[in-house]
Structures are given as C-alpha cells and as structure tokens.
Amino acid sequence: MPPRRAITGRSQEPRQRFAEELRSLRAKKGDSLRQLGDAVGWDWSLFGKMENGQTIGSPEVSQALDVYYGTPDLLLTLWELAAGDPTQFKERYRRYMALEAEAVSLWHYGVSILPGMLQTHGYASEVLAAGGIRGEELTRQVEARMGRRELLAGDDAPPFRTILSEAVLRTSLKDVAQWHKQLESLAEAAERPNLTLQVLPHGSGTHGLVSTDVMFLRLSDGRTVAHTENAHHGELIEESGSVERLQRAYDAVRDLALSPGESRKFVMRMLEEVPCAPSI
Template identity: 25%
Template sequence: MALRTSTTERQRRLGAELRKLREQAGYSVTEGGEFIGMGRAHLGHVEAGRTAIPAEKLRTLCHSYGCTREPLIDALVAMGEDSGKGWWTEYRRTLSQPVLDLAELEAAADALFSYESLFIPGVLQTPEYTRSIFRSSERPHDDLERAVQFRMERQQILTQPEPPTLHAVIHEAALHVRFGGAAVMRRQLLHLIRMAELPHITIQVLPFTAEGLSAFSTPFLLVHSHGSALETVLVEDPAATIYVNESDAVLPYRTRFDRLRAASLPPLDPAVPASTHEARDSLALLQHLIYNLQEA
C-alpha cells in the first residue's frame, strides 16, 4: 500500500467525511475496517487522505455506518474517483498547494458565494488589475506572469458549457482602491458590468452606508459542490488558507452571506433600462465611479 507523500484538500476532505460518518455511528477504526476487510492502519490512512479507497468499498462503508444520504455517498464516491489531474496540475512547480486546491474546488462547484471587502473577487478580475495586486503584495510571486495566467484560467469555469452560479457581494471600498491607477480600475469596473450580463452571475455592492454590519468583515468563499451535497467555506487568513467543512461551522457563513446580500444594493442588471436606475443600486454606483475615473 503506497501512501501519498502529500495530500490535496479534496483527499483530506474525503477522509474527514468518512471519519465523521464512522464517529457519528459510534464505531472504532478497527470496527470500521472490519466492514470492508480493511485493517485498522489501512482505514486510518484512508481517513487521513493518505491513500485511496475503491468505490465499492466506500459505498459499503457508508451503508455500514447507517448513512442513507445517497447524494452524499455519490459525492464521496465522485471525490474518491477523481484523479485530481485538471488544468491546474501544470502549475505544481510554480504555485503552492493551497492555490491549486482552490482551483480544484472551484472546478467541482455547483454554486459560488463570494464576499470581498477590499478586492474584486479573483474570478472577476481583469489581468491588469490582478497584476497590480500581485506587484503590491508584501510577498511578490517569483513568476508574476505565471501567477496572473493561473488566475485568468480559473475564470474559465464561468464561461464553460455548464458553469456554476456565482453570487458575489463586493464591499464598496473595493471599488475605490485603485490598483493599477484610474484607467485600470475603470476597465475593471466595466468588466464587472459585462460579467453581470451572464445569467448565472449576480453581483451586488455592499455600500459604506449599510447598517448593522461590521464595515470590513473577513472575506470568504462559500462553495456548493457535487449537487450541493457538500459545502465548503474558504477563508483567507494572512498566515494560512483555512477550509471549513463541518456543517455547524459552515452555517454561520451561510447566515452571514444572507445578511450581506440583504444589506447590499440591488444587483447589477445591465439589461434594465437606464430610467429604472434613478434609485441607488449596484449598477448606478458603478456607473458613477466609472464616470469619476474618466475625470481622474
């Protein structure tokens, strides 16, 4: 039994879900292994994400634990059968594993819910805006153009034949921070309007005037995947990328996003006639900022 020397977030998540089902059923690792003719150490490695488990054994294990949620079992089988060899594997030598894990997570997504306080979400950025962010970073990339290219390739999920839905809430502050200068920001804001024309993309602006919410709460990305059978929250911390998978821990982020969405201006809707934008909404705000950038 060859063990992986390093594990991806997908592999760790699969193992963690199997361990959670076992513990909820009240079985030990030894007892769990007996259900599928697997030794204690072997199942321990599966639960740690260090080795694979055949689909048939995985299904038997889940059923033995009393799991009746077939969508969840199907999702776990899909995770186990996934080779993990997507377009992002070409970047293994130049980018860190957490960055690659994000691309793999997005590739499996059914729906993305993003909140950003100081930046435009990565999947909605223009190349020059991204480049400016990387150049201003305290930890610049060794290969800046390679990093920019990677972020642009991540955006392909939004234009593929069956894209995930994306609902992005962007704090108004992110629209004022001029990464790359006025011209770059103007093109970035115009790009947001163009992306909002896609039927599966919803973009809202959380204004400075929003009440009842902290001005700059921690940005996060909530991901539904595998037919929404699995939920994952990604939180960017200065020291590390944190993945939140436990349902009790995910729930506050779901609630948080609902509050942010409710406090935000109505979504960008370029198809709505201009006369309807007399009231303040996300599109009217962006158009105002774009006008000001022309004067800068």
C-alpha cells in the same frame, strides 16, 4: 546529565502529526467514528477526514475533542501548528482550486479586493505585486488567475453571486487606465445571466463578515464548502457546522446589500468618475 528523551517515531510534519494524534487518542478511548461523533456532537464523517489528513477541521472541533479526551489544549495547539504550516496552506489551496473547478454554483463576499475570477490582467498584476510577488512567479500567478476567469464563461457556466463591499470599488489601482478597464469588465460581467453582482454600501453597519473574504462552493454531491481568506491566511472549511454558521452570516450581509439593479447602477457611476485612457 539529563536523561535522553525517548523518540516517539511520530511525524514531525504538523498536519500529519495532528492526524496521528487524533487516531491514537480515539484508539485508546476505544470509540468508533460514529460513537465519537455521537459523544462530541459533530458529524462522524468529519473525524474520519481529519484522521486521514484530508482536512484539519476547525479550532472549535479541536477544542471539543480536547475536552472529550481530557487533553487540555493539546489538539488545539497541534491544529494551530497544522493551520500555520505554509506547505500545508499550498496543499489546502490546491484542493480548494480543484473543488472550485467542480462547483455547480458559487457565492462570494469580498471585503477589499475583487474575486480572482472577475479580475482583469492589469488588476491581478498590481494586486499580486503589492503582496510582494515578483518576476516569473508574478507572471505565473497572473496567468493562473486569468485562467480562473474561464470558469464563468460559456453556456454551461455555473451560477455565481458576488457581494462586494463598497471599499472594493473605492480602492482604485495606481494605473488609472487599468482601473477603468477593470470597472468596465465588472460592469460587463454584471450583465451575464449566470452572474449576480451586489454592492454592500458604506453605512450598512457591522456584520459577521466585516473582516472576512469568503467563497462558498456547492458541489455536485450536494455538499457546500467554504474558503475564507485575509491578507495573511486562507482556510478551506469543509465541516458542515462551520460552513452553516458562515452561510448565516452571508445571508445577513445579502439582506444589507443593494439589489442587483441598484448595484449595476453603482458600478456605472464609479466608471463615470474614472477617466478613460488618454488618446495617443
């Protein structure tokens, strides 16, 4: 009979286990957080947040720690498990939503769909339904998305810049009338003093965000965080080095985009191509 495995007493929850392992490895090494930061070359405060479970950092950070501790792929594997845990995705997204509400400025790049705070009810309903959401959950999520629109309303609304790939404006809804309403709403939003809209046209070439939706949030304490998303996964990024790399990619995209004035004209041309709702 094979010997029984010892029970370690460590958490079976991926994010908590990741944090426990980080604390354990640093304790064995005898480093302070500042010493660890100096040795690995990352901001020491990030490691404190990772050990407290506030963030899981990035895969690059986990790889660097694996090299430092001599634990090949251990931390990277635990990071992947923590990043892929659906319950943790919900927790991270709730944290992102809280930060979004506190942001003093926001800037965004969209690959295929409009940002939630610019979506109409009809647009949000069709997009969320396409993702498999139905019934009461669909109603709840649409209403929550409509609530996010209030963030950009009012005299004290934060500045918001969105760069939209042309594909966003070429991917219409099945309901043509709702698509017309969405384009009208977008054209109106582009006239707001706190909102800057730019379009990245087809033919602009490849760039660092070619497959990545990203939202940057400037917080009242001066920090900037980012949230990246694709069809199957979203990630809140708080580590300053990773955010800076994303910002450099965003700046390159902005250089390729049409000016705000030309972008408004682009949206108006799209609106003219879509028939209005039929009169009754």
